[in-house]
Amino acid sequence: MGYDQDLSFVYFGPTKIIFGSGSSTSEVESEMSALKCSRAIVVTDQGIIKAGLLDKITKSLGEKCVGVFSDVPQDSGMDVVDRAAAFAKEKGADIVISIGGGSVIDTAKCMCILLTEGGSLADFEGIQLLTRPQTPHIVIPTTAGTGSEVTWAAVIYDKSKGQKILIVESYNAPRVAILDPTLTAKLPPLLTASTGMDAFCHAVEAISSMQREPIADALGMHAIRLLNKYLPQCVKNGSDLTARGQVQLAATMAGWSFGNAMIGIVHAMAHSIGAVAHVPHGIANGILLPHCMEFNLPDAANYYAEIAQAMGVCEKGSTTKQAAEAAVKGVFDLTKKIGHPQKLSEFGVTEENIIKAADMSMSDGSIVNNPRYVADSGEVLEIYKKAL
Amino acid sequence: MTGYKGFTQEWMDAWKEKIAGSKEYKEIAKDWEGSVSITVNADPSKNVPEPVYMFTDYWHGDVRDFFICDAAKAQEAKFIMTGDYARWKQVAKKELDATKALMQGKLKLRGDLTYIVRNVKTINKVIDLLTEVNTIFPDEG
Numbered sequence: 001m002g003y004d005q006d007l008s009f010v011y012f013g014p015t016k017i018i019f020g021s022g023s024s025t026s027e028v029e030s031e032m033s034a035l036k037c038s039r040a041i042v043v044t045d046q047g048i049i050k051a052g053l054l055d056k057i058t059k060s061l062g063e064k065c066v067g068v069f070s071d072v073p074q075d076s077g078m079d080v081v082d083r084a085a086a087f088a089k090e091k092g093a094d095i096v097i098s099i100g101g102g103s104v105i106d107t108a109k110c111m112c113i114l115l116t117e118g119g120s121l122a123d124f125e126g127i128q129l130l131t132r133p134q135t136p137h138i139v140i141p142t143t144a145g146t147g148s149e150v151t152w153a154a155v156i157y158d159k160s161k162g163q164k165i166l167i168v169e170s171y172n173a174p175r176v177a178i179l180d181p182t183l184t185a186k187l188p189p190l191l192t193a194s195t196g197m198d199a200f201c202h203a204v205e206a207i208s209s210m211q212r213e214p215i216a217d218a219l220g221m222h223a224i225r226l227l228n229k230y231l232p233q234c235v236k237n238g239s240d241l242t243a244r245g246q247v248q249l250a251a252t253m254a255g256w257s258f259g260n261a262m263i264g265i266v267h268a269m270a271h272s273i274g275a276v277a278h279v280p281h282g283i284a285n286g287i288l289l290p291h292c293m294e295f296n297l298p299d300a301a302n303y304y305a306e307i308a309q310a311m312g313v314c315e316k317g318s319t320t321k322q323a324a325e326a327a328v329k330g331v332f333d334l335t336k337k338i339g340h341p342q343k344l345s346e347f348g349v350t351e352e353n354i355i356k357a358a359d360m361s362m363s364d365g366s367i368v369n370n371p372r373y374v375a376d377s378g379e380v381l382e383i384y385k386k387a388l
Numbered sequence: 389m390t391g392y393k394g395f396t397q398e399w400m401d402a403w404k405e406k407i408a409g410s411k412e413y414k415e416i417a418k419d420w421e422g423s424v425s426i427t428v429n430a431d432p433s434k435n436v437p438e439p440v441y442m443f444t445d446y447w448h449g450d451v452r453d454f455f456i457c458d459a460a461k462a463q464e465a466k467f468i469m470t471g472d473y474a475r476w477k478q479v480a481k482k483e484l485d486a487t488k489a490l491m492q493g494k495l496k497l498r499g500d501l502t503y504i505v506r507n508v509k510t511i512n513k514v515i516d517l518l519t520e521v522n523t524i525f526p527d528e529g
């Protein structure tokens with residue numbers, strides 16, 4: 001796995017990681033104190049409350065929890081952020097603690113900006129506009145896949161424009177992520193499989209990205225090792241906390257990996273088919289990944305050969321090309337082993353949908369970092385057809 | 389080859405000409421709508437005593453306004469890009485990728501980031517064409 005002589009990059013990953021079963025209750029208060037904070041607003045959603053994940057954590061915070069905002073919907077919006085930030089201000093909060101998945105975490109990230117800077121979220125639409133550290137944020141993720149606990153981007157729906165807005169700010173990376181495997185123990189098998197494949201996809205795409213670099217490679221490669229070994233165990237037995245923990249760590253490592261080295265065609269296609277036919281992100285990634293790897297083979301064989309080694313599917317004495325092909329087959333096999341859906345049509349996707357999505361994929365920013373140059377939407381459509 | 393003093397109206401005209409003359413640009417940018425302002429922060433030690441504000445406007449593959457402006461006009465653009473002189477110089481010399489620079493916080497951008505993400509190729513092409521302009525930089529001339 002060589003790098004050019006003119007390799008130059010910035011690696012960024014400032015989030016402190018606390019890992020361990022029960023850490024969400026045993027460590028959260030001391031982490032808060034270490035940040036010199038004493039008034040926490042907890043952000044979560046109704047699902048987390050119903051699953052009984054909230055109470056223990058707020059109890060462990062005691063009087064340091066000054067309020068709980070639990071009205072975060074699936075695709076959170078700017079109005080939600082505004083309400084949550086106003087609530088936090090009214091309570092005099094000096095730290096935000098998010099407990100949940102991507103939507104909850106992104107809502108909390110945006111709240112931190114409003115708590116520090118004031119104003120409305122619309123004023124901060126853009127990239128790297130902030131000039132100072134924001135309100136501290138501790139993330140306690142309840143899913144394992146997005147890597148959002150260590151990335152510094154947030155996606156929020158803007159009702160007035162009828163579209164999502166993107167805010168990317170290094171100064172707003174979460175300060176601490178507490179990874180407690182017990183919180184993911186109840187995730188159902190399909191969600192476990194698809195969110196796990198999202199993480200797997202982050203790692204593969206970062207390793208083969210045009211912006212690949214050694215630190216992101218190292219993190220992505222180990223994420224692949226862990227997911228390959230432990231994701232099947234998680235799906236088979238959700239309460240296997242060892243496996244759950246390793247998958248959580250893998251998702252976090254993959255988050256650092258793609259947060260720095262970016263993603264490629266799989267995500268471009270997953271974003272597009274998600275927008276056109278509402279296929280969930282993880283599922284679209286899991287279905288499309290091996291097909292896209294097949295497409296990328298001519299330009300990504302070196303990287304995929306290394307992935308084959310990490311997955312333990314590389315036979316001794318095989319050429320780079322053979323090893324790379326083994327990686328593609330290895331990913332197909334992994335998705336089958338974990339009972340991941342294999343076809344987009346299982347989610348109601350039609351021929352018409354994929355024509356539209358192929359067009360959209362060409363103008364998705366992720367495609368720019370794909371190792372193989374994508375000449376036109378016809379090439380993307382061919383991949384969709386294979387996955388339909 | 390004629391050289392142009394960087395970050396001046398003549399230099400902008402040369403850049404605009406490159407863009408207007410590029411068939412490739414016309415095709416890539418066929419969906420792009422709107423203006424981008426560029427602010428170069430002052431750096432007296434590099435012979436940039438005052439900030440420089442530039443207003444550039446693009447419409448479906450065509451180039452429209454391209455001029456040195458004031459701070460207020462720069463704020464009117466659909467996208468507002470800001471950075472230190474040293475960073476912009478690196479971009480103009482192709483030593484620094486503009487999208488990487490944004491990700492790394494070396495440049496700042498205010499505006500609809502999802503639009504930028506969808507049109508990264510247009511941005512890259514405009515910058516590529518800038519690197520073709522023979523520039524005399526303020527701290528080199």
Ligand SMILES: [Fe+2]
Nearest residue numbers: 146198202281
């Ligand atoms: Fe993803």
